[in-house]
Amino acid sequence: MGASAARELHGSEFSEREWAEAAEQGNAFFDIAKTLGILAAVTLVSLMFDALGFSEVTIVVTYVLGVLLTAIATPKRIYCFLSSAVSVLAFNFFFTTPRYSFQAWGKEYPGTFAVMFVVAFVASWLTMQLREQARCAAVASRRTQVLLDCDQLLQACRTSDEIVNVMCRQLIKLLGYDVTWLCAAGKGLAKPKTLRLSGAVDTTPLGSSEQSCAQWVFEHNKCSGATTSTSSEASCLYLTVRASDVIFGVVGIHVGHENINSDERSIVLSIIGETALALERDRALAEREAAAVLAKNEQLRANLLRSISHDLRTPLTAISGNADILLSEDVSIEKADRRRLLADIYDDAQWLTNLVENLLAATKLENGTVRLNLTCEAVDDMIEEALRHVSREARSHQIQVVPTDDILLVRADGHLVVQVIVNLINNAITHTPAGSHIVIAADRNGDFVRVSIRDDGPGIPDAEKERVFESFYTINHGQADSHRSMGLGLFLCRSIVEAHGGTIYVTDSHPHGCVFVFTLPAEEIPRDDAK
Template sequence: MLKENIELSESLGASFKEIYGEDVIMTIADYAKANHITDLYIGMSGQDRKQTVSKRLTKLLPDIDIHIIPDERSELQPSGLRNRRETERYIIKDTMKLIFIMTIATIVSLLFYHSSYSNANIITVYILAVLVASIMTSEKRFGVLAAVLYILLFNFLFIDPRFTLRVYDPSYMVTYFVSICAAVLTGTLSAQMKESMKNAKDSAYQARVLLNATKLLEKAETEDELFTITVNQLIQLLGRDIVLFSIEDNRLSSPIHHHVRGQSETESMSESDIEIANWVYKNRTRAGAFTGRFSDSCYQFLAMITGEEVYGVIAIDMNDREFTEVEQTILLSIIGECSIRMENRRIARERENAVILAESERFRANLLRSISHDLRTPLTSISGDAYTLMNSESELSHDERLQIYTDVYDDSMWLINMVENLLSISKLNEGVKLNKTAEVLEDVLEEALKHVDRHVSEHKIVKCFDHEFLMAEMDTRLIMQVVVNIVNNAIKYSSEHSTIRVSDERDGGDIVVRIEDDGPGISDEDLPHIFDSFYTGHHSVADAGRSLGLGLSLSKSIIEAHGGSITAYNVKPHGAGFSFRLKIKEIA
């Protein structure tokens, strides 16, 4: 039945723990205090036990609500009877233990006596019984009572004249005195042993808290999570309210109070306490209650520090109670672990920033090198055509002049497109907020197709737009640039009279735009790198030729800035395809 109930409770999300101890009530009370339990539910399996448990736990746990779940067969007892039974139960329990131990010792001693063993052996048996009684009973007085019984029994049963309490040999008085001292000493040692057991349980619990804290801190992804985990673990460990000061702009933030009962809120602190917190932040050492500095405060302040960096200040409400040695050790360990995690995050950010900076410098160097190289060709061509027109226009035929005009137009449009791409890259890199508006996608696609390369007339554009009225929030100019870049890419690397298909469709909550051609397609070698900056491929793909290799890379950045995705693929039987997704804008 018990196993079934445990399995049922665990299936409903409860946590089951087995705890051990000599005194069940004390063990429950210690566990409840250590885990900061607010409500305690106890099943009643018998009248006497129910009253004993509730009474003792009420005294031991005055701040915890104790609920008794009654048995259907239980009957209420008068309060006077409950109190008497509570007292009698513990007296009878320890008395029965004492009687049992002394009875066994007496039986063994009688066997020794009739086996002609010396009285010294019998004394040893009784002293052992006194030791056992002192350990097994709950109070020191039962150990003393065991010593008195030992003296009486030994004198009555084994000292001549037997069956009297007369003492003829004065040396036995010394033995009796030593026995009493041994009983008192044993009782004291027993109490110390029980205290040691309690400390061992506390140490095991606190070690478990530290292990749990370490595991949780390993999973934290942000500084706020690190602070929250640290504060919660300290509250669980210490059972005290905690105030957290994080660091904002190289100074302490407003204090956030975390209470044992679970609330977290911003509350005002006294000016003196805030001054202490700032002093701890600047001097990187503890202060406050139970320290040599600002000891009048009710808080103890500790800096979360690693090396030269301070990540926060923690103030702990001491409640006029100093930390135990174990609490102090675990407290510093948890704070130190949190500080190390924050230090690791800072170092990781610095490394990431260094990588980004190096990548940015590499990108800038490649960009400048590519610009200086690629601008030379169209500018040289424009300059040469202009020189020809200035000096030999009258000698040129109409068709020759028209060809020169066309070349100048193509070169200038290429320069305009390149500048647009560079401006868009700069805009995205600087984190400029996108100018999003709700637009009909079909209208944007139609407008973009009006701005593609003039050689589009040599190809067949097939538009397959969804009949549904599809809208999306977008930066119209940037989305048009994506379409222009992809279509121009298809125009460059598809043969004349090839077909370029532009389509859109709804896919769940997304709009999917596809641009496909029937050209040679993209090689397997180039496909994984098709969206890389400055990548021009090995087989005349992407922005190869007179190109910076930025068009498709920019297109990917634009789509991702809109929260969408873009992919490249090959179509069958031949050709290249690009598709990108945008979140659909539902019309209310």
């Protein structure tokens, strides 16, 4: 793709190479036409000045001005030389005696012609020097701007892919060539990704020679390819993107057989260096995040072991003690006391069963191995089923179910939702004194069905409301060591509800107590049933 096509695609943005081409290349016919046009215009103005009686000095200065305009309008010094020579000839032909001939009778004219030519040529040469300096300043400014833009864009990147895209785009903006990226993959390179001048992304594989050249660069950590002494027949210049001893990949610049000058190479290496640092920073951040996750998992494992050691020991000790009393032949036990001991053993065994079920369910949800068996379920039926499995301590509380006006259906896994309701009711029973009221209600809320469990216990402080759904967390001491609770019940409730696409939260109940609310996607009543 040529420079003109690239300008079409990028609007007013020029690569550094295009700036150089604009200064060095041009259409000779148009440059000659501009030179002759300026001379013709200057000659007409000078003829007008002569008719008005202006001196020859004014006319000479006018021709020098024409040469300066030629220096500004054309890219090469040859046109300035041509303009200076033709200006002297035109002055001699139109304004010296005899007129309209190239003869000059005055002795001073040869000196005048020589001075006029030298002044015009030197002035035009200085003008072109100033223009070249301005062009170099513009190129240097663009280099600085490209580097600043690259640094700012890299700082805003959040992934390695974004970092690589920024590098490729800046190289394209700087050089005006397509750029190919080959990411490191073990001891080799992944499939190439080429970013075109047009902005398109091409994933076409490289040729075998190009791929071999890129692989050699990756293995030897040296540049190779076009414009180098190694694999110079390649169409790309390949360089490694490396930080410390880590090579992140190889970048290929499609320079063809054109050379990259030292200034361009310097800015390319700066962009690649900044990219390598950004990739190193991204890798270090990923490693820190992985370490944080590992530390969190270790903390969770420690909490789990501590909770299990406490929560299993307490009921097992009670079961063992009660069983020992029942088995003792030396102790006579009244029928009522025997029944109470058996009830205690049953309650502790039931608690251990619920504990194991919650542990297994939480583990499966965390690992993503639970597959929801979604069916159309009636909310009233699930509440009724949950009340059959709540703690035996529910007898000391007043549990009320608010009847619903309509049949509320949800799309859910009935077994898991029953477990949510059981956990929430048991949580209310555990954290409220005997005789407290627990109210279970359900209603339709837009596209969801909302279920609430309200109690009139001591409530939950505002600072604790968000944390109660964390694993191994309880209200009393921040750690699961009271009420024989591992802090898994509410965590499991949140996991199950969110797996269904619903939400769960806790609010205050007035005058005191709290309300746990969860939502599930509503299911419409089938038309046949409605009829």
